Amino acid sequence: MKLNELTAHEALAAFKAKTTTPKALLETVKNAINRTEKKVNAFAHLDEIPYNSKEDAKAPIPIAIKDNICIKDYPTTCASHILKNFKPLYDATVISKLRESGANFLGHSNMDEFAFGSSTETSHFGPTKNPWNLDCVPGGSSGGSAAAVAANETIWALGSDTGGSIRQPASFCGVVGLKPTYGLVSRYGLIAFASSLDQIGPFTKDVEDCALLLNLIAGHDEYDSTSAKIEIPDYTKSLINDAKGLKIAIPKEYFIEGISPDVKASVDEAIALLKKKGATFTEISMPHTEYAVATYYILATAEASSNLARFDGIQYGLRSLPKEQRKTSLIDLYEETRNQGFGQEAKRRIMLGTYSLSAGYYDAYYLRAQKVRTLIKKDFDDAFKQFDAIITPTSPTTAFKIGEKTSNPLSMYLSDIYTISANLAGIPAVSIPCGFSKDNLPIGLQIMTKPFDEQMLFRTAYSYEQNTDWHKKRVNL
Amino acid sequence: MKNYETVIGLEVHLQLNTKTKIFCGCANTFGQNANTLTCPICLGLPGTLPVFNKEVLKNGIRVGLALNCKINSFVKFDRKNYYYPDLPKAYQISQYDFPIAKDGYLPVQIDGQLKNIGITRAHMEEDAGKLIHDSEIKASLVDYNRTGTPLVEIVSEPDIRSPQEAYDYLTSLKLLMQYLDVSDCDMEKGSLRCDANISLRKEGAKEFGTKAEVKNLNSFKAVKSALEFEVGRQKKLLDSGERVVQETRLWDEAKQITLSMRSKEEAHDYRYFPEPDLVPFTVDQKVIDAARKALPEFPLAKSGRFIKEYGLSEYDADVLIQDKNLSQFFEDCIVNYNEPKKICNWISGALKQELNAKKINFPEAKLSVDHFISLIQKVDDGTVSNLAGKDVLKIMLDTHKDPNAIISNKGLAQVSDEGALENIIAEVVSENPQIVEQIKLGKESAIGFLVGQSMRKTQGKANPKIINQMLKRRILDV
Numbered sequence: 043m044k045l046n047e048l049t050a051h052e053a054l055a056a057f058k059a060k061t062t063t064p065k066a067l068l069e070t071v072k073n074a075i076n077r078t079e080k081k082v083n084a085f086a087h088l089d090e091i092p093y094n095s096k097e098d099a100k101a102p103i104p105i106a107i108k109d110n111i112c113i114k115d116y117p118t119t120c121a122s123h124i125l126k127n128f129k130p131l132y133d134a135t136v137i138s139k140l141r142e143s144g145a146n147f148l149g150h151s152n153m154d155e156f157a158f159g160s161s162t163e164t165s166h167f168g169p170t171k172n173p174w175n176l177d178c179v180p181g182g183s184s185g186g187s188a189a190a191v192a193a194n195e196t197i198w199a200l201g202s203d204t205g206g207s208i209r210q211p212a213s214f215c216g217v218v219g220l221k222p223t224y225g226l227v228s229r230y231g232l233i234a235f236a237s238s239l240d241q242i243g244p245f246t247k248d249v250e251d252c253a254l255l256l257n258l259i260a261g262h263d264e265y266d267s268t269s270a271k272i273e274i275p276d277y278t279k280s281l282i283n284d285a286k287g288l289k290i291a292i293p294k295e296y297f298i299e300g301i302s303p304d305v306k307a308s309v310d311e312a313i314a315l316l317k318k319k320g321a322t323f324t325e326i327s328m329p330h331t332e333y334a335v336a337t338y339y340i341l342a343t344a345e346a347s348s349n350l351a352r353f354d355g356i357q358y359g360l361r362s363l364p365k366e367q368r369k370t371s372l373i374d375l376y377e378e379t380r381n382q383g384f385g386q387e388a389k390r391r392i393m394l395g396t397y398s399l400s401a402g403y404y405d406a407y408y409l410r411a412q413k414v415r416t417l418i419k420k421d422f423d424d425a426f427k428q429f430d431a432i433i434t435p436t437s438p439t440t441a442f443k444i445g446e447k448t449s450n451p452l453s454m455y456l457s458d459i460y461t462i463s464a465n466l467a468g469i470p471a472v473s474i475p476c477g478f479s480k481d482n483l484p485i486g487l488q489i490m491t492k493p494f495d496e497q498m499l500f501r502t503a504y505s506y507e508q509n510t511d512w513h514k515k516r517v518n519l
Numbered sequence: 520m521k522n523y524e525t526v527i528g529l530e531v532h533l534q535l536n537t538k539t540k541i542f543c544g545c546a547n548t549f550g551q552n553a554n555t556l557t558c559p560i561c562l563g564l565p566g567t568l569p570v571f572n573k574e575v576l577k578n579g580i581r582v583g584l585a586l587n588c589k590i591n592s593f594v595k596f597d598r599k600n601y602y603y604p605d606l607p608k609a610y611q612i613s614q615y616d617f618p619i620a621k622d623g624y625l626p627v628q629i630d631g632q633l634k635n636i637g638i639t640r641a642h643m644e645e646d647a648g649k650l651i652h653d654s655e656i657k658a659s660l661v662d663y664n665r666t667g668t669p670l671v672e673i674v675s676e677p678d679i680r681s682p683q684e685a686y687d688y689l690t691s692l693k694l695l696m697q698y699l700d701v702s703d704c705d706m707e708k709g710s711l712r713c714d715a716n717i718s719l720r721k722e723g724a725k726e727f728g729t730k731a732e733v734k735n736l737n738s739f740k741a742v743k744s745a746l747e748f749e750v751g752r753q754k755k756l757l758d759s760g761e762r763v764v765q766e767t768r769l770w771d772e773a774k775q776i777t778l779s780m781r782s783k784e785e786a787h788d789y790r791y792f793p794e795p796d797l798v799p800f801t802v803d804q805k806v807i808d809a810a811r812k813a814l815p816e817f818p819l820a821k822s823g824r825f826i827k828e829y830g831l832s833e834y835d836a837d838v839l840i841q842d843k844n845l846s847q848f849f850e851d852c853i854v855n856y857n858e859p860k861k862i863c864n865w866i867s868g869a870l871k872q873e874l875n876a877k878k879i880n881f882p883e884a885k886l887s888v889d890h891f892i893s894l895i896q897k898v899d900d901g902t903v904s905n906l907a908g909k910d911v912l913k914i915m916l917d918t919h920k921d922p923n924a925i926i927s928n929k930g931l932a933q934v935s936d937e938g939a940l941e942n943i944i945a946e947v948v949s950e951n952p953q954i955v956e957q958i959k960l961g962k963e964s965a966i967g968f969l970v971g972q973s974m975r976k977t978q979g980k981a982n983p984k985i986i987n988q989m990l991k992r993r994i995l996d997v
Contacts, residue, residue, distance in 0.1 A: 130559075
């Protein structure tokens with residue numbers, strides 16, 4: 043096996059055995075980027091960041107960072123023209139933590155502009171391709187991170203997940219992607235899309251790496267008032283291959299019309315495997331599931347409309363003035379900058395959010411959506427009173443063709459139909475590889491548990507993964 | 520001509536004097552070089568998050584309690600969205616539906632009568648930065664030092680009935696806030712800012728008239744003048760059958776008029792919604808109770824006590840309490856020298872005059888109780904004249920020296936020794952024969968002139984009583 047195809051835990055073992063070095067690993071990964079990046083376009087910015095020479099580093103592992111997580115002095119642009127050349131003055135908390143553990147940043151991975159999308163097609167830097175089929179999307183919005191891991195252009199990647207932006211691309215690219223519990227990982231330095239839903243999380247090749255990486259980034263941060271003050275366990279201790287006695291729920295609302303037969307078959311097989319290993323499965327109903335997409339698009343766009351207002355051409359990023367001489371007022375500067383700087387989908391979401399917060403509409407949209415969010419959360423609270431975990435497909439389909447859904451935003455939004463609820467409820471959810479479709483595209487299995495029970499999440503995921511080989515498949519590019 | 524009733528409500532923004540800003544660790548200081556008191560958080564840089572400074576909460580609660588408000592123990596922030604270059608996030612973190620305090624009142628002395636002006640609410644929020652329009656380079660510059668300065672906005676009920684009442688309300692509010700020590704309340708520095716809503720209605724009417732909001736008021740006097748102008752403007756409109764337009768108007772200090780600032784089409788929809796970056800929390804009732812117990816004595820109570828305890832006149836007490844520090848100094852002095860009326864006169868008279876002349880606040884004068892009392896005692900026992908005493912005070916404020924040292928150094932002690940004054944008296948009498956004649960003819964009051972002349976010759980050091988006696992003895996032989 044080539045070095046760049048290793049998992050981090052394999053690489054760390056190799057460092058210990060002195061069969062290779064962190065520098066050699068980084069070199070191999072960079073060579074891989076040189077070979078395949080033209081095909082994949084996983085990166086928005088490839089940075090020549092000085093080698094992290096921290097001594098006795100816990101994890102000197104190469105890692106790709108989604109383009110919405112601030113790295114001091116290196117372009118962090120949310121794949122948007124409006125943040126052209128923007129270089130943060132500070133490191134995001136997760137970046138400081140990773141520096142401490144010896145990680146090597148390869149650069150910023152591509153994404154949908156401001157994380158608005160499920161296909162990484164709305165990036166200002168052009169679409170990222172799915173390494174398993176270069177005609178297909180990698181999913182999104184963290185498509186660059188998922189594709190970079192799948193293409194062996196990195197060992198690890200960080201993404202952000204607001205409505206499925208880690209799990210759906212993980213599913214499409216055949217890698218492991220975790221959205222931690224809201225508040226487990228600091229959001230300080232994550233350029234906000236929807237503050238009450240956003241979470242940073244890991245992309246890795248297997249569940250063990252996912253636990254390793256979560257260990258490094260989780261924990262309370264005094265710079266993030268929404269980060270939880272809890273003791274962080276060693277998540278690798280939860281890597282237990284034992285499904286015996288696990289009580290797992292299958293919500294019937296997740297197996298509906300529109301789910302692809304291949305996806306359904308793979309998820310059924312996964313369920314059968316876990317059953318064989320001693321887990322019990324019960325079909326349940328989560329009655330408010332059908333409102334999740336509508337609720338999400340009201341709340342997420344409302345918050346986004348406010349979060350993105352600061353990109354106004356005054357302090358940083360793009361500043362654009364109309365060419366007409368007479369238009370020189372402040373309003374003209376705002377309008378032209380935002381008109382030039384934002385892409386179609388960003389504009390659409392800003393408009394939607396502005397509308398639902400407007401006087402006269404607030405109660406009917408935003409306030410009502412908040413109430414439905416509470417009901418959706420209650421569905422989960424009720425389920426977790428009886429069950430250890432909930433299992434569903436990550437996405438109703440495998441990766442779709444580039445361009446297939448760009449003209450129909452609604453069908454694009456439905457790609458996140460299974461992932462959105464976890465964000466609304468604030469619970470942890472992971473997507474792990476559970477098979478391939480007939481046309482050889484990866485399929486993801488989603489596991490959800492109660493808030494801050496990532497340990498149960500890892501145990502369930504590991505118990506499945508260790509009895510399959512899906513996570514060992516590597517792309518040949 | 521119809522009679523109208525004036526209806527005024529005031530919105531006061533108060534900058535709190537906490538050490539650091541409301542959502543980051545930057546120093547909360549005025550007058551530093553532009554953009555030196557900033558960090559990624561108060562600059563609103565992408566990815567940053569606010570963390571609430573609990574000192575602001577403490578002060579918010581104190582303001583609410585002092586204004587007799589109910590305190591909302593549920594603390595929640597909201598975003599007020601609007602675009603302006605001095606607002607780096609393009610939203611202001613404020614409080615919308617759960618202000619820290621609501622439903623209170625402020626007792627205000629109006630024409631010798633106490634009137635309670637209702638307080639609708641007081642809420643916490645962050646200040647914006649400051650735009651500087653540079654005509655030389657033809658550009659607008661932004662100073663973000665002020666961004667994130669903690670504010671409390673105090674909104675009054677429309678209970679104010681005249682521009683003078685508005686002035687009195689502001690004076691009382693400012694004094695109360697100074698007693699609380701939550702803000703330096705300096706309109707010049709912008710630590711206290713005021714917007715006024717004003718409308719007229721026919722006397723006896725229950726419905727409010729259409730209001731105008733007046734901004735750019737840079738002093739209490741400007742508030743009063745602008746409101747007086749508005750009363751006239753609105754009255755004229757109504758008298759001629761026209762309507763008052765609901766709008767924001769700017770006070771033009773130079774021209775002493777208000778001008779329309781923005782029309783209705785540009786009226787803002789602030790799209791308030793709960794700030795998702797700050798988790799709402801509940802304040803323990805014990806914290807509120809403790810804050811209530813720790814409130815200082817308020818101006819009105821203190822004035823009443825001064826009248827009762829020290830026998831001061833209402834006027835004297837009122838003058839003293841206008842400055843929290845001076846009123847405290849007054850009481851400190853009395854502990855050591857139980858002459859309330861005398862001490863009050865010295866503080867309200869000579870001391871205040873000197874502070875005004877030097878344009879300093881009392882704390883900056885660094886005047887010690889011992890020195891001040893010692894000075895008053897020297898005047899009382901006749902060591903120095905009243906006039907010379909004032910000179911000594913002036914030197915004390917400049918040098919912080921003991922008054923006794925000053926008196927002896929400068930030779931300011933009164934000369935009461937008749938032998939030493941004999942020659943001067945002789946001189947004055949021989950230099951003013953006509954006056955002496957008048958006095959002899961019975962115009963005894965003319966003797967004052969000769970006393971003055973004598974005092975001048977001694978550079979004020981002579982004891983005027985002794986001089987008077989000596990002159991009378993010499994001229995009238997009495």
